[in-house]
């Protein structure tokens with residue numbers, strides 16, 4: 001009989017294969033290149049190419065509209081990357097923005113100790129899932145999952161082991177007991193995932209902030225940090241925005257922008273980068289009302305994800321066992337990436353930690369006078385924080401599909417949500433003669449005012465369709481000889497490959513209809 005281990009490794013290999021395809025597709029179709037590739041690149045730093053930058057802009061826009069335009073009490077800002085160095089003292093990043101690091105003495109590979117332990121715990125979870133799936137098959141329609149999970153001894157054992165491991169790790173990290181983190185790794189028999197060696201160094205803390213200098217000469221230069229999160233730019237501007245925007249609590253400030261972290265392990269393409277972009281929103285609320293808003297934002301943010309149609313089964317919440325130094329509740333929205341469920345977005349109830357700390361370090365009051373309560377207070381904050389690059393990876397990896405066609409051939413397509421697709425339509429003259437090129441070019445010139453469209457005349461039309469399918473273009477507009485007679489074209493839909501004949505005058509409206517923010521976001 002084949003063991004669960006066999007199936008686990010088969011599934012892993014299949015997923016790894018899919019992940020490799022995503023990475024090479026991203027390069028081949030102009031989405032992502034390694035940074036400074038001609039010099040062999042820079043580890044965990046990437047450039048967005050001609051299609052990538054459009055997809056990224058569209059994701060950012062989709063987020064911005066949903067957060068800022070759809071909420072009358074949320075406004076946006078764009079704070080500087082460089083901030084006064086005391087900001088990071090107040091926020092706790094100088095003292096506590098660390099990851100526990102461990103090296104393998106044989107392989108010389110470096111790992112995050114907490115990630116090694118979390119991966120071990122996830123394997124226990126997978127074992128439990130296997131048991132559940134086996135039982136589902138055995139019992140068929142009469143299977144009661146809830147009852148099985150709460151009574152089956154094996155599932156109970158796996159779940160309780162998983163809980164114990166994670167709780168012990170959380171306790172040890174919380175109390176900075178790094179000796180116990182190492183002991184846990186040894187007790188669980190965790191080996192270097194690449195070489196199998198169990199010869200580990202001690203666990204030690206590593207600060208993730210990048211330092212830099214401001215000033216003309218070495219003597220007078222000030223030490224600065226590249227911001228490791230965009231959130232602090234919002235906190236330090238809290239009162240400026242509240243006063244100038246005459247905002248009343250509850251209200252939010254949104255921001256998108258670059259953040260930098262000197263990650264210990266940055267191996268999963270754009271999942272964990274050293275330079276990346278965040279889309280964050282801090283929602284300022286009355287003290288004591290934070291849990292209500294925390295629940296609101298959990299639900300609202302999940303709804304935003306689901307609106308893109310990447311599949312409800314690909315999302316789950318994961319509540320934090322170890323809370324960050326500023327939070328009293330925190331959860332991740334995890335996405336089913338090709339390498340498994342991982343954090344895509346964080347929703348944190350940050351209490352009044354940040355504003356109070358900035359009050360203390362700056363000596364300035366950061367309070368709100370609440371006219372209804374007739375009192376001033378430091379607001380509490382609920383934060384939603386999503387990595388733009390991670391969202392990009394979620395969309396790209398979920399959209400890359402291979403489809404078997406009736407004639408036995410396969411086609412590769414990037415089934416991107418239309419609203420996010422970099423190029424909305426490709427206009428194709430059927431042949432390069434008889435005036436078809438000129439008509440196609442005219443159509444491009446009309447459509448370009450409303451949509452990002454391209455003109456493509458190279459190769460047979462069938463190949464051009466496939467090229468656009470793989471690039472993620474939702475519509476192909478073909479100009480043929482009939483166009484000259486009745487001013488109609490065919491419009492071909494990427495997902496169904498169906499074609500329709502429509503007047504040229506209706507093309508723009510047809511494309512527009514599939515790009516309505518109202519339809520997508522509601």
Ligand code: GAP
Pocket residue numbers: 228229230231261263270271272273274276277278280343344345346383385386387388389390
């Ligand atoms: N202001 C809160 C904050 O920064 P975080 O959980 O450290 O919280 C928020 O980061 C989000 O930023 C994550 O959910 C993830 O999507 C993204 N992110 C964090 N580190 C990243 C990295 N090294 N590369 C890419 N995205 C990252």
